[in-house]
Amino acid sequence: MTASETDIYRQPHSGSLPRAVYIHVPFCRHRCGYCDFTLVARRDELIPRYLQALSNELSTLSSVYDVETIYIGGGTPTHLSAVQLTELLQRIGEHFRLTAGGEFTVEANPDGLDDDRLAVLVRHGVNRLSLGVQSFDEKVLQTLEREHSREQAIDVIRRARSFVSNLSVDLIFGVPDQSIGSWEETLKLVADLAPEHVSAYGLTFEKGTTFYGRRHRGQLVPVPDEIERAMYQTAMTLLGASGFEHYEISNFAKPGFESRHNHVYWAADHYFAFGPGAARYLNGVRSTNSRNVRRWIDGWLRHQPVLQEIDVLSDETMAREAVFVGLRRNRGIDLQKFEQRFRRSLKSLAPRVFDQYLKSGMLEVSAGQLRLTDEGRFVADSVFVDFLWTSGRFCGETT
Ligand code: SF4
Structure with missing residues (x-):
């Protein structure tokens, strides 16, 4: 490791101990056209090497840490088989202990989330699922290139209910050709299914995604700004009427079910992070692992960190970032x-x-x-x- 890399993995001193850890699992069955997350699709043969590399990165920790929240995101963590998920959760458990009443979230997609995987998650302490539903309209799901159907999404929400008592559902609005009526129907159905938490994001066309290229070739036409604005307003109205508190720009929760993990980010507090593309904030330094999954795996199989960025934040930058993240919360x-x-x-x-x-x-x-x-x-x-x-x-x- 270089001197600066050593600093990144330096153990946090007491007084600024992180309360949260993020683990990134970079595998999906296919890449949806709008997605610019760090992942590889149809490269399942890399999963065993990824698990070993992650174990090596986690081994930089010299002790077991107590944290209030653990969040496993992706990619699609539940793309791993039940056996691979077991290994992942065991390795995380060797380094992190969830404090009493802590929040342990895993992101999942409706396709492939069978009862075996759900049972493994619960057995290892997972108590919150964040489900990538996005829409209950088949046409919108097709446009987004999602691999699940409306019925699969409904089924998984109902089944997951018997495993965890804290469910979050992700939705997307502002999808080309999506009508306000379709969005209303999705919101009403999600309110009926009654998860504890809903995240509603406006679709963005990120550079490098196939949607970005299709938009510039005129093959995808974004919904007009006033329609997107009306959709956001509809989410605030309908979810508010169904007992959800709008507590952050894109997030709505039943009382007592705000995302504790995201509150760590929004409070600009320190947190651990592991896996390709994962960003951590420790000892006043923000660092991001390489977004190149194979480079990250190869590096950590040799016990070599592969970082994309290191920012040593000045006091002023820390203060500015605290404004940036803090204003996202409705309480300000x-x-x-x-x-x-x-x-x-x-x-x-x-x-x-x-x-x-x-x-x-x-x-x-x-x-x-x-x-x-x-x-x-x-x-x-x-x-x-x-x-x-x-x-x-x-x-x-x-x-
Ligand atoms: S399932 Fe999620 S993480 Fe995977 S490609 Fe689609 S949007 Fe991206």
């Missing part, structure tokens, strides 16, 4: 606590931006909390960029 940022933590006022980071957005009604201060207004949520990305304009990136969000 406690201005007094912010000042105590970063030894500067939030306004001093960007006085002009601060005043401008307050004046235009995109931000508001209420009971000492700075937050986005309903109107501000529609332009959240611009607000974040304006607060972040001198700093780097943030990645690692889960659902």
Whole structure:
């Protein structure tokens, strides 16, 4: 390891001990056209080598850590067989202990999530599933190139219910040719199926995806902005009427079921991360593993870290990022606590931006909390960029 790589895996000192760990499993049956996550499709022969490489990366930890949340994301972690999942969970369990009442989430897709896999997850302490449903409209599922049907999605939500008591469902809106009626129907059905948590994301066309190319060739036409906005408003209205609290820009939860793992990110606290493409934040340093799955595996089979980026965050950058992530939560940022933590006022980071957005009604201060207004949520990305304009990136969000 180089000196800087050694720093990345340096053990956190007490006082700033991470409360969360993220593990990335980079395998899927096929790559959906809109997806730019770190993964390989139809390369299952790599799974045993991946498990060994992950074990080697986890072995950089010199002791067993107690954490409040464990999150296994992907890719599709449940693409692994029941035997491979068992090995994965055992290896994680050798290094991390979930504290009493902790949250242990695994992402899963409706296709292939059989009872054997569900039983393995529960046996190893998993108590929350995040299901990639995306839509209950067959046509929308086809456009998104999903591999499951509406009926499979409904069946898996019902079956998963008898294994875990905390279910999250991911949905996507703003899909080409999707109507508001179709989106309403999906929202009503999800409300009937009553998961504890729903994440609703607007479709994005990320550079490098096949959707990006198809959009530029005119083969996929994004829904107009006003329709996407109406869909977001519909989600807020319908999910709100069904007892979900809108607690973060894209996330809705029944009382007591907000994602504890994501709250660690949104609070700009430290966290561990392992696996290709995984981003960690330890000792004030944000580092991201290589997104090249084969390079990451080959490196760790030789006990060599393969990093994509290392950012040693200045105090100012840490403060800016805390604004960026903190404003995502509907309760916003406690201005007094912010000042105590970063030894500067939030306004001093960007006085002009601060005043401008307050004046235009995109931000508001209420009971000492700075937050986005309903109107501000529609332009959240611009607000974040304006607060972040001198700093780097943030990645690692889960659902
Ligand atoms: S199943 Fe999920 S992770 Fe896999 S390719 Fe599709 S969107 Fe990406």
